[in-house]
Amino acid sequence: MKKLLSVVAAAMALTLTFTACGGASTKNSSANAEKTGSEPITITFEQFSGAGDNEVYLKKMIDVYTAQNPNVTIKLQSFGYDDYFTQLTAKISGGKAPDVFELNYENFVSYAQKGALTPLDDIIKEKNIDTSIYNEKALNAFNLDGKQYGVPNSFSNVVLIYNKDLFDKANVAYPTDDWKWADAMAAAEKIRALGKDIYGYYHPITYHEFFKTVQQNGGNLLSKDATAFTINSKENVETLQYLVDMQRKSNVMPTSEQMGGMGDWDLFKSGRLGMIINGIWSFPDFARDCDFEWDIAVEPSNTQKATHFFSNSYVISKDSKVAEEAAKFIAFISSDKAATQIRLDAAWELPPVNDADIIDQYIQKTPPANRKAVFKSLDYLITPPVVSQFTEMQDIVTRHLKDAADGNVTPQQALDAMQAECQEKIQLTK
Amino acid sequence: MKSSKTTGWRTAAAFLLPSMIGFIVFSVLPMITLLFISVTEWDGLSELTVFSDFGGFMDKFFVGLANYTNILQSKEFYQVVGNTVKYVGLYIPLILLLSLAVATVLNSKIKGVGFFRVVYYIPVITSWVAGSLIWKWVLSPEFGIINEMLRVIGIEGPKWLQSSFWAMPAIVLASVWKDMGYFGLMLLSGLQGINRQYYEAAEIDGAGRWNKFLHITLPLLSPTLFFVMIISLITSFQIFPQVMIMTPDGGPGGSTMVMVERIYKYGFKYYEMGYAAAYSWILFAIILVLTLIQMKLQKKWVTYDG
Numbered sequence: 001m002k003k004l005l006s007v008v009a010a011a012m013a014l015t016l017t018f019t020a021c022g023g024a025s026t027k028n029s030s031a032n033a034e035k036t037g038s039e040p041i042t043i044t045f046e047q048f049s050g051a052g053d054n055e056v057y058l059k060k061m062i063d064v065y066t067a068q069n070p071n072v073t074i075k076l077q078s079f080g081y082d083d084y085f086t087q088l089t090a091k092i093s094g095g096k097a098p099d100v101f102e103l104n105y106e107n108f109v110s111y112a113q114k115g116a117l118t119p120l121d122d123i124i125k126e127k128n129i130d131t132s133i134y135n136e137k138a139l140n141a142f143n144l145d146g147k148q149y150g151v152p153n154s155f156s157n158v159v160l161i162y163n164k165d166l167f168d169k170a171n172v173a174y175p176t177d178d179w180k181w182a183d184a185m186a187a188a189e190k191i192r193a194l195g196k197d198i199y200g201y202y203h204p205i206t207y208h209e210f211f212k213t214v215q216q217n218g219g220n221l222l223s224k225d226a227t228a229f230t231i232n233s234k235e236n237v238e239t240l241q242y243l244v245d246m247q248r249k250s251n252v253m254p255t256s257e258q259m260g261g262m263g264d265w266d267l268f269k270s271g272r273l274g275m276i277i278n279g280i281w282s283f284p285d286f287a288r289d290c291d292f293e294w295d296i297a298v299e300p301s302n303t304q305k306a307t308h309f310f311s312n313s314y315v316i317s318k319d320s321k322v323a324e325e326a327a328k329f330i331a332f333i334s335s336d337k338a339a340t341q342i343r344l345d346a347a348w349e350l351p352p353v354n355d356a357d358i359i360d361q362y363i364q365k366t367p368p369a370n371r372k373a374v375f376k377s378l379d380y381l382i383t384p385p386v387v388s389q390f391t392e393m394q395d396i397v398t399r400h401l402k403d404a405a406d407g408n409v410t411p412q413q414a415l416d417a418m419q420a421e422c423q424e425k426i427q428l429t430k
Numbered sequence: 431m432k433s434s435k436t437t438g439w440r441t442a443a444a445f446l447l448p449s450m451i452g453f454i455v456f457s458v459l460p461m462i463t464l465l466f467i468s469v470t471e472w473d474g475l476s477e478l479t480v481f482s483d484f485g486g487f488m489d490k491f492f493v494g495l496a497n498y499t500n501i502l503q504s505k506e507f508y509q510v511v512g513n514t515v516k517y518v519g520l521y522i523p524l525i526l527l528l529s530l531a532v533a534t535v536l537n538s539k540i541k542g543v544g545f546f547r548v549v550y551y552i553p554v555i556t557s558w559v560a561g562s563l564i565w566k567w568v569l570s571p572e573f574g575i576i577n578e579m580l581r582v583i584g585i586e587g588p589k590w591l592q593s594s595f596w597a598m599p600a601i602v603l604a605s606v607w608k609d610m611g612y613f614g615l616m617l618l619s620g621l622q623g624i625n626r627q628y629y630e631a632a633e634i635d636g637a638g639r640w641n642k643f644l645h646i647t648l649p650l651l652s653p654t655l656f657f658v659m660i661i662s663l664i665t666s667f668q669i670f671p672q673v674m675i676m677t678p679d680g681g682p683g684g685s686t687m688v689m690v691e692r693i694y695k696y697g698f699k700y701y702e703m704g705y706a707a708a709y710s711w712i713l714f715a716i717i718l719v720l721t722l723i724q725m726k727l728q729k730k731w732v733t734y735d736g
Contacts, residue, residue, distance in 0.1 A: 086698045093703070095477045110701060114475045256592075257572045319477070392700040399679045406592040408682050417683075424505070 041325050042073045047102035048084040049154065049312050049349075057346040061339040065332050072325060085391075092116055097317035099326045103150065105141050105311045106394075109386045112144045118316040119147040123327040133335050137381065138352040142313045150313035152352035153334040154343065157377045158212075158308040160184075160300060161286070161368070162275045163268070164293035166191050166198070175275070177376060179300035181216070181242060184275065188252035191274035200252035202264050202276040205243050205405045207394040208384075209277065212308050214239045215382050216301035221397075222385050222428070229422045232415040240411035242302075244404055256405070279310070280374055284347040287367050296368040298377050305380035311352065350374070389426050396421050461714075467707040468497055474703035497708035510687050513598060517688070518666045520602040525609055525662055526655070532614030537621045550611035558608070562675035565604040566591065569676075591676055594683040601686060604672050609665075613658045620654030621647070652732045660724055667717055670694070689713045 050058035055078050062074045077098070079087060085107065091097055103111055111117055124131060131139060131151075138152035160175055167174055170190040175183075188200025203209060211221055219235030222228065230236075246253040259267065265282060267273045269289045277299060286294060299307055314330040316323050333339045340351035340358055347365065351358055363371045387393055397418060404414035466480050470491035479487045501507050532550050536543060553561065568575050569590040577587030588596040628646045637645070648655075670690040673681075680687040689709065697706030 089474050089698055089701070093474050093476070093478045111475065114473055114701070116475050257570070260570070260573055261567075389700060392695075392702075395679060395695070395699070399684065402679060403594075403682050406589070406682060408592070408594060 038071050040071050040073070041322050042075060043100060043322055043326050043329055044075045044077075044098040045100045045329075046077045046079065046084075046088065046098040047314070048079055048081045049102060051078040051080050054346065054348050057342050057348055058333075060342050061333045064336075064338050064342075065329060072329070074329070092317070095319065097319055099320040099322055100314055100316055100330055102153070102312055103315055105309075105313070106384055106390045108142055108150065108313060108315070109144065110388050110390060111315070112147075112149045113388050116318055117149045118318050118320060118323050119149055120151070120316065120327055121148050123324055124148065127324060127328060129327065129331045130335075133353050133355065135352045135354050137309070137378070138311050141309075141311050141383065142315070150315035151330050151334045152311050152313050153330075154349035155309065155311040155352050156280050156349045157310065157374065157381070158277060158279050159296045159298065159373055159377055160275055161268070161278050161282070161294060161296050163271065163273060163290075164295060165271070166194065166274045166292075170194055170274075174295070175297040175300070177298040177373060179297065181300055181302045184300040185246075185250065185252065188246075188274060189250055192250070192252045198272050198274075199254050199267070200274045201246060202253050202267065202273055203243060203246060204264060204277065205401050207397045207401070208308065210240070210243075210397065210401055211384060212306055212382060213243065215306035216299070216304065217242075218303040226385050226387075227428050229419055229426075229428070231419040231422060232412070237411050237415055239302075240401070240404055240415060244407075244411055247405060248407055279308075281349050283368065287347075294367060295370050296373050297370065298373050298380070306382045307377040307380045309378075309381040309383055387426065387428065393422060393426050396425065464707045464710055467704055468711050469494060469708075470704045471497075471702075472704045473701040474697060475701055491704065493704065497705050498712070501705070501708055501712060506684075506687070506692075509684055510689060510692055513684075513686060514667060514688055516598050517602055517605075517669065518663065520599060521605060521666055522659065522662055524602065524606045525613060526658065528606060528610050529613035529617055529658065532610055533617035533621055536614065536618050550614055552611070553608045554611045556608070558671035559675060561608055562604065562672045565600070565607075565672075566676050569600050569603075592682055594681065594685040597677055597681045597685045601669070601672055601676055604676065605669065608672075609662070613662065616658055617651065617654055620651045624650045649733045653734055656724070656728050656732045660721060663720055663724070664717055667713060667720075 045062075047058070058078075059076070062076060066072055066074060084102075088097075088101060097116070123129070131148075134152060135155065138155045139148075142148065142150035142152060160179075162175055164174065167187070170187075170193070172187045172190050175187070184201060191198060191200040203213070214220060214236045217235045217239045219230075219233050219239060221231050221236070223230050247255045254267070264273075264276060265278070265285065268276045268278075269286065271290075271292050298305070314334060316326045316330070320326055335351075335353050337355075340353055340355070343349070343351050344358060344361055350362065359375070363375075365371065384390075400409075400414045400418040400421070403409050403417075404411050409417070463480060466484075466488075467478075470488065471493045472478070472487075472491045476490075536547055536550070540546075569577075571577055571587065571589045571592065574587075574590070576590075580587040590596050590600045624647065628650070629642055632642050632646060667688075668690055669688055673686050673688055673691050674694075677686040680691065690713070693706045693709045693713070696702045696709060
């Protein structure tokens with residue numbers, strides 16, 4: 001009995017030491033070593049935009065970099081967007097943040113404000129990293145209070161994508177870059193009339209889309225200086241009415257019921273949808289799967305043009321022991337000629353660079369034939385507001401939008417409730 | 431000469447140790463840590479230095495009881511409690527009745543009882559993710575089987591998960607379907623533990639089926655029923671996967687927001703870890719109080735008598 005007890009006690013003591021030590025962060029062995037060009041260095045790297053199909057291209061970029069810098073090892077981990085932030089939060093709070101990780105523009109502010117990132121300005125100076133190559137808009141997106149915290153790795157926007165064959169069948173003129181909502185709806189109704197299962201238009205009713213669409217009607221979710229919510233304004237109610245009517249009145253857009261769990265991309269690819277408001281990241285997919293003619297135009301609007309701007313960036317953790325090497329690495333994979341060429345050949349979003357040759361190559365690729373519309377859309381870019389409780393605000397907005405889309409409440413009621421809840425929960429301090 | 435009593439205690443302790451270690455390391459310590467976090471405005475993004483640098487951590491983030499008062503003053507909290515009460519009010523009666531029915535069926539001498547055992551137990555071992563997805567499909571207003579059947583008898587079914595009134599009942603349905611077999615099996619073992627002689631004696635006295643059930647089965651089954659009630663009440667406050675999958679955004683008008691869903695979102699999505707920690711402790715307090723009340727009440731109606 002005594003023997004058993006002592007064995008158990010020893011085991012218990014051991015377990016406790018292990019778990020107690022688990023909390024202490026292990027120091028990187030190369031931390032204090034003088035960093036020369038030959039010192040072996042490991043950079044841990046986590047990202048989401050190159051998960052799935054695109055990971056191959058990202059690995060190609062990394063291979064090019066490590067071939068040029070044989071002393072560097074890149075440890076890459078990819079996650080889908082849905083799981084990415086949950087696991088990242090847990091790692092950062094446990095003191096195990098990766099050296100380099102990816103943030104989208106909307107989440108970037110939270111991380112930068114909370115001091116989780118290394119400012120890059122000094123390193124950029126010291127290492128002579130050329131930032132003039134970056135697209136200015138994309139680069140400035142990751143600058144907060146005059147400090148550069150990240151480099152853009154890609155940017156993208158949203159356009160109107162349309163099925164030419166359905167337009168021909170319905171005998172309607174193709175969309176132009178200066179279409180108004182009314183033009184789009186008129187065309188959508190004619191296409192809808194082609195058949196019971198053929199729809200005219202698809203406009204996702206989501207936070208991102210709503211934020212942009214209200215601005216196409218001269219509205220906004222926030223006041224000019226972003227200190228107050230203006231969610232239930234007349235313009236915004238009109239906008240939501242326009243979106244809800246698409247589904248519930250004219251039914252040019254299928255309701256979630258009519259979709260029956262099908263995705264909007266699949267509906268378009270099946271050839272039963274006239275127009276879809278969609279990101280340019282869908283081009284490779286559509287080019288591969290659509291067996292009909294399709295093209296793009298700048299999004300229609302009501303009183304003023306407004307288009308989306310999305311961008312992702314690579315940032316460096318504030319605790320990184322290899323910040324300088326990491327900065328060189330992220331500059332390379334986001335802007336080096338070889339890396340952007342890989343991105344371009346894969347048609348994987350837009351490289352965030354001002355290189356005329358690269359842009360020209362992008363425009364030459366078809367389909368869609370009218371790729372100029374992608375750059376034309378850049379003239380009307382709106383950037384989402386800088387709110388540190390972004391995710392929470394997005395969830396509140398989405399919930400009330402869904403309530404209106406499901407027909408439980410009127411647009412006015414939905415936006416009144418949204419306004420009240422945002423005012424109660426979201427702090428709009430700088 | 432040791433008394434056998436101490437030896438018994440030591441032997442028991444040795445056997446208990448492995449599970450106690452797990453309990454202390456994975457439950458007690460995190461709970462205490464959480465108590466410290468709940469009085470801070472730690473966001474979950476800065477490093478958690480509560481062990482290595484307690485003073486510094488508290489200096490930086492300490493907010494006292496602000497999280498608790500904010501939660502108890504928020505409209506949302508009362509909506510969450512209201513939603514949970516709605517769930518409990520529907521779920522507990524249904525699960526007790528149906529699992530008792532399941533137990534009675536499985537306890538009878540019908541043919542193919544083994545087959546029924548398997549059928550009732552399949553939902554229990556099904557993952558909640560798969561189960562929720564199936565229910566989402568079954569409850570689809572236009573194409574779902576339930577509304578399809580209602581249409582046959584001339585009723586236009588509700589919009590279920592898209593209606594603020596019916597979303598919670600829909601989640602109750604799915605939960606009852608899943609837990610019925612589990613609690614049914616517990617009650618079955620309770621039924622089988624009842625001595626046949628009681629029934630024989632009652633039959634000699636001319637008692638009918640109903641009387642036997644009321645005066646023999648129920649009292650003798652009461653310890654098991656009580657256990658089922660406590661467990662199901664506790665789990666009612668902890669529902670999570672079915673809610674997250676069937677109504678990921680908190681349901682129409684926030685009608686399916688529940689405690690654990692809020693805790694998860696505040697902690698891991700909204701970067702308000704301190705607030706989430708306080709929410710967890712409030713949840714713990716609620717469950718503790720309810721369980722204590724049940725313990726008090728059980729003295730009145732539970733008979734421990736074989």
